[in-house]
Amino acid sequence: MSQSQQNKWALITGASSGIGLELARIHAAAGGHLAIAARRESKLAELKEELEGRHGVKVMTFACDLSRPGAATQLYEDIKAASIKVDYLINNAGFGGHGKFHERDWEADAQMINLNILALAELTRRFLPDFVARNSGRILNVSSTAGEVPGPLQAVYYASKAFVTSFSNAIAEELSDTNITVTSLKPGYTETEFADAAHLRSTRLVSGGGATAASVAQDGYDAMLAGQLNRISGMGLSQRIQLAMAPMAPRKMLLKQIRQLQEG
Numbered sequence: 001m002s003q004s005q006q007n008k009w010a011l012i013t014g015a016s017s018g019i020g021l022e023l024a025r026i027h028a029a030a031g032g033h034l035a036i037a038a039r040r041e042s043k044l045a046e047l048k049e050e051l052e053g054r055h056g057v058k059v060m061t062f063a064c065d066l067s068r069p070g071a072a073t074q075l076y077e078d079i080k081a082a083s084i085k086v087d088y089l090i091n092n093a094g095f096g097g098h099g100k101f102h103e104r105d106w107e108a109d110a111q112m113i114n115l116n117i118l119a120l121a122e123l124t125r126r127f128l129p130d131f132v133a134r135n136s137g138r139i140l141n142v143s144s145t146a147g148e149v150p151g152p153l154q155a156v157y158y159a160s161k162a163f164v165t166s167f168s169n170a171i172a173e174e175l176s177d178t179n180i181t182v183t184s185l186k187p188g189y190t191e192t193e194f195a196d197a198a199h200l201r202s203t204r205l206v207s208g209g210g211a212t213a214a215s216v217a218q219d220g221y222d223a224m225l226a227g228q229l230n231r232i233s234g235m236g237l238s239q240r241i242q243l244a245m246a247p248m249a250p251r252k253m254l255l256k257q258i259r260q261l262q263e264g
């Protein structure tokens with residue numbers, strides 16, 4: 001059980017399902033208040049009812065499409081207008097997509113870049129000056145083990161997560177003389193709506209099953225509170241060793257292996 005988070009506000013993007021929803025449950029169970037954002041208003045409303053009823057915390061919902069230009073800044077302004085002082089910024093919203101880059105719908109990949117990279121960086125840029133001014137706050141950016149390697153047949157998604165980890169680690173160092181921490185959570189495959197949204201159901205990556213969203217969320221939440229730089233979650237020892245060895249493997253061989261994982 002996490003330490004008490006009474007009166008601490010967490011903003012969680014992508015809280016309508018999967019890892020984000022479980023992060024919201026964990027924070028509420030620890031007594032914290034929540035600002036939750038995603039596109040599906042009805043799912044956010046259901047979660048609000050569940051968490052307010054069960055834990056007596058405040059939950060405010062912000063239905064928005066964060067892949068739209070300016071949406072992240074609008075969300076920041078809406079949160080300021082609601083007089084919410086965010087203690088924990090959890091950038092979790094994200095999606096993937098399967099297929100050869102040149103055959104994929106460009107609009108879908110552009111939206112992926114807008115959400116996975118731009119919205120995450122924009123929200124961080126908006127909230128960080130407030131955190132710095134009061135010398136407190138924690139940021140949890142949900143990256144992926146996909147960020148450690150290039151991902152043929154999911155080229156944009158893997159590259160977007162490489163951005164998330166690199167960016168998170170770099171600003172963590174910039175903030176190392178403050179009380180503010182930035183954590184990059186790197187889950188392996190996790191059972192959520194992600195695989196369906198990314199059309200990955202028939203691939204080897206997914207067919208072996210994955211971690212539960214609840215266990216990954218707990219790992220991420222604990223790592224955030226501990227101020228850890230990086231946390232890999234939902235992977236066994238042999239997978240962790242393979243991941244650690246990946247940069248040393250011959251690049252062409254590695255690319256072929258990763259491609260095979262994304263194939264049916």
Ligand SMILES: NC(=O)c1ccc[n+]([C@@H]2O[C@H](COP(=O)([O-])OP(=O)(O)OC[C@H]3O[C@@H](n4cnc5c(N)ncnc54)[C@H](OP(=O)(O)O)[C@@H]3O)[C@@H](O)[C@H]2O)c1
Nearest residue numbers: 014016017018019038039040066094144189190192193194
């Ligand atoms: N599942 C995995 O295997 C895995 C592994 C590593 C990393 N991750 C990362 O974990 C994070 C959470 O994914 P998940 O696995 O929990 O998948 P999920 O169940 O599909 O959840 C994704 C969340 O992002 C929200 N979202 C999607 N597009 C959005 C948009 N345009 N604007 C605002 N919110 C949006 C979704 O809500 P709405 O549809 O209501 O907008 C949903 O709440 C993602 O960043 C993902 O890349 C997942």
